[in-house]
Amino acid sequence: MIAERAILIPNSAIRQFFNLAQGMENVNDLTIGAPDFETPEYIVKSAVKASLEGHHYYSANAGIMPLRKAIAAKLERDNGISYDPETEIDVTIGATEALGLLMMTLLNPGDEVILADPTWPNYITQILMAGGVPVRVPTFEKDGFSLQVDAVEEAITERTKAILINSPNNPTGAILDRESVKGFVELARKHGLYLISDEVYEKIIYDQNQHFSPASLPDTKDFVITVNSFSKSYAMCGWRVGYVAASEKVITPLLKLQEGMASCANTMAQMAAVTALEGPQDAVNEMVKRYRARRDLMVEGLNKIPGISVEKPGGAFYLFVNVKGLGKSSQEIATELLQKTGVMTVPGSGFGSAGEGFLRICYAKNDELLQKALERIHDVVIKDYCPA
Ligand SMILES: Cc1ncc(COP(=O)(O)O)c(C=O)c1O
Known part of the structure; x- marks a missing residue:
């Protein structure tokens, strides 16, 4: 018999979404919090x-x-x-x-x-x-x-x-x-x-x-x-x-x-x-400068999408995006975003019940991927969540 300890421990929501996307093509992965930069x-x-x-x-x-x-x-x-x-x-x-x-x-x-x-x-x-x-x-x-x-x-x-x-x-x-x-x-x-x-x-x-x-x-x-x-x-x-x-x-x-x-x-x-x-710390400063620009790009872009809002966070490389205006659970929204657009986010509920109504987006990704993800989220929200 497996020990209770191992049974008790929940699966990571981040990994669950990662697994859901296996085999899918053209995915925009905004889940795992790993810098996209290479080590200096x-x-x-x-x-x-x-x-x-x-x-x-x-x-x-x-x-x-x-x-x-x-x-x-x-x-x-x-x-x-x-x-x-x-x-x-x-x-x-x-x-x-x-x-x-x-x-x-x-x-x-x-x-x-x-x-x-x-x-x-x-x-x-x-x-x-x-x-x-x-x-x-x-x-x-x-x-x-x-x-x-x-x-x-x-x-x-x-x-x-x-x-x-x-x-x-x-x-x-x-x-x-x-x-x-x-x-x-x-x-x-x-x-x-x-x-x-x-x-x-x-x-x-x-x-x-x-x-x-x-x-x-x-x-x-x-x-x-x-x-x-x-x-x-x-x-x-x-x-x-x-x-x-x-x-x-x-x-x-x-x-x-x-x-x-x-x-x-x-x-x-x-x-x-x-x-x-x-060694020199310039590479760290350069990465932070680029993260800041990406944060601003994503915050501005997401706030233009109806039903979605996000405040500018002061640090790290995550946005905790309010999607309550879309009228579904964060799990449903994250699943639909992935299945309909290939954009992978993590439902806020995966971080605890206070995270319900939010999606976590990691923006430690290249600018092109982020821009594409914004367009895809925008299009699916207009089409499926905000009927004219
Ligand atoms: C808040 C927090 N602490 C610790 C870690 C672990 O970092 P490390 O790669 O050093 O194990 C992470 C990684 O995502 C994190 O987000």
Whole structure:
């Protein structure tokens, strides 16, 4: 018999739509949140060099020391946080492994983790895999989908172990401002909880918005945990390198679990990650500039379509598009869009019940594909949803 844990875990809505499209031709895929840019060449070259030089061995569980040092320098420089590379940083197989290991390290069966609804579905899987209980706090379009400190406080029970925040956010692109981040830190401090901050989209941020790390606030090392990755900032999803920075009390037991799970991240990819952090950052800025232009193109185009509206998000590369005016469920609309036009989106309900009435669109795609998708959505809405 298969374990209950595996049965309990829901299928990812993103993957469901991906599977539906298998075998279809001429699909405009706006689902998976992977940058369409290639990893900058100087990063790729450093991995090739590492490989040719024979760096084919396991690394320490926590990762190669040059990378841990580069991460510590980055956290100091960009985020104003001091972590000791010897004991407080662990390199992982993407932020995904970091988050999965964290849940296994922090949660006893029945412990609760509070997080936003809608939310990245993998958090739910990770919490459930660790025997924990996800507690979803709804966020609303009127607040720009920002998680509200008061609402989180109301959700705290005696089983709450951690609050998980993610800014810029997947799936909504919402940003938590400095005051809200401070609010979550004080809440966690007051109730003796961990605060996990998933900062994988920190570099993909627009306009006047600024990223603010909760761990930069004083006296937070005991309970604030920072998770980050190379996937989004450096277009390195497939390299699978991320990290977690926290107190030694968290990192030491987490490393034991990492040994049992995967031992360490890919050594050559870790070497490329050093180059990513220490090399020129122009490629990152250029990608963000192009994402911003695509965001504007999509927001403008979608807002011209009857029954559809979307606010400009402050970060990440997703739009959470209001389709309530089309009069059907987000699942039905996403299915019909795919079947009638080949445009693949993800129904908002796949990110939690607060996502109903919305579609998630990832615009980390080339301009031509985005333009075509806009035209197709426009035409099907005019024809099938808004009869004259
Ligand atoms: C909010 C969020 N956190 C973490 C991740 C995982 O990133 P990685 O590729 O580093 O595992 C993703 C990937 O989509 C994400 O959207």
